[in-house]
Amino acid sequence: MLELERVTLRAGATPVLDDVSLSVGQEIVGLVGPSGGGKTTLLRVILGLTAPQAGTVRIAGRDVTEGARILVPPLCRGLAVVFQDLALWPHLTVREHLAFVLGGRLPRAEREDRIQGMLVRVGLPTAASRRPGELSGGERQRVAIARALVGEPRAVLFDEPLSNLDVAAKADLLDLFEGLVGAARLPALFVTHDPAEAARLCGRLVVLEHGRVVQAGTIAKLRAAPASAFVQRFAADPAFDRRGEIAVPAAT
Numbered sequence: 001m002l003e004l005e006r007v008t009l010r011a012g013a014t015p016v017l018d019d020v021s022l023s024v025g026q027e028i029v030g031l032v033g034p035s036g037g038g039k040t041t042l043l044r045v046i047l048g049l050t051a052p053q054a055g056t057v058r059i060a061g062r063d064v065t066e067g068a069r070i071l072v073p074p075l076c077r078g079l080a081v082v083f084q085d086l087a088l089w090p091h092l093t094v095r096e097h098l099a100f101v102l103g104g105r106l107p108r109a110e111r112e113d114r115i116q117g118m119l120v121r122v123g124l125p126t127a128a129s130r131r132p133g134e135l136s137g138g139e140r141q142r143v144a145i146a147r148a149l150v151g152e153p154r155a156v157l158f159d160e161p162l163s164n165l166d167v168a169a170k171a172d173l174l175d176l177f178e179g180l181v182g183a184a185r186l187p188a189l190f191v192t193h194d195p196a197e198a199a200r201l202c203g204r205l206v207v208l209e210h211g212r213v214v215q216a217g218t219i220a221k222l223r224a225a226p227a228s229a230f231v232q233r234f235a236a237d238p239a240f241d242r243r244g245e246i247a248v249p250a251a252t
């Protein structure tokens with residue numbers, strides 16, 4: 001369980017996050033809203049990279065941020081994150097990226113098994129010795145999700161992870177995310193501006209505008225009574241009628 005209670009962060013007089021409360025169980029919750037609405041800042045607060053002025057962040061029942069106090073530092077929160085620009089290290093192999101997360105806490109043979117097993121699950125069974133420069137965009141994103149999940153995090157955060165991919169790669173990755181994150185039964189918060197991604201992955205949406213949660217709930221609820229012009233436009237997208245299926249043009 002990932003919970004935020006009344007989180008407020010101001011930059012000068014301007015509220016960046018304004019009394020934000022939300023909770024994520026074993027599900028993928030979509031975080032959407034106009035650009036500049038505070039989505040990335042919210043993820044930074046959850047990660048412990050930014051301290052708010054007020055409110056509580058709780059992970060698996062433990063308070064990790066209380067007001068301006070960081071009670072548990074970022075690397076000790078058990079969180080994994082997948083960004084749009086992946087932050088892969090160009091000089092490390094795929095295996096080394098995953099081994100870095102596991103650190104020295106497993107015997108070597110077990111660590112190798114975990115790494116290879118994870119690479120099979122993301123569809124990269126033969127990529128262990130390759131470096132990011134030798135991979136396609138979609139393959140790099142598979143490495144990022146493998147790195148995120150191999151350490152068995154308590155929760156996982158996604159910040160527009162599919163935005164840079166072409167349509168075919170995005171459709172493949174959506175299948176993969178749905179299977180992996182669903183099977184992991186983890187709380188996941190998925191920032192996206194793409195209705196197709198939200199429709200496919202997210203049972204519930206939280207809409208953040210000007211740092212405030214203007215509405216939260218299923219797409220049916222948002223459609224029935226949209227709380228803002230943004231919600232009305234987003235929820236009306238036909239992707240929600242297709243459950244996010246992406247039409248991939250046939251290869252020529």
Ligand SMILES: Nc1ncnc2c1ncn2[C@@H]1O[C@H](COP(=O)(O)OP(=O)(O)O)[C@@H](O)[C@H]1O
Nearest residue numbers: 011016033034035036037038039040041042050
């Ligand atoms: N530490 C900070 N200090 C001042 N302003 C900030 C800080 N972090 C974010 N902002 C501002 O807060 C707003 C929300 O930004 P962001 O969280 O990146 O939005 P989103 O990810 O929804 O596009 C923006 O106007 C941004 O410039």
Ligand SMILES: [Mg+2]
Nearest residue numbers: 039040041159
């Ligand atoms: Mg952002």
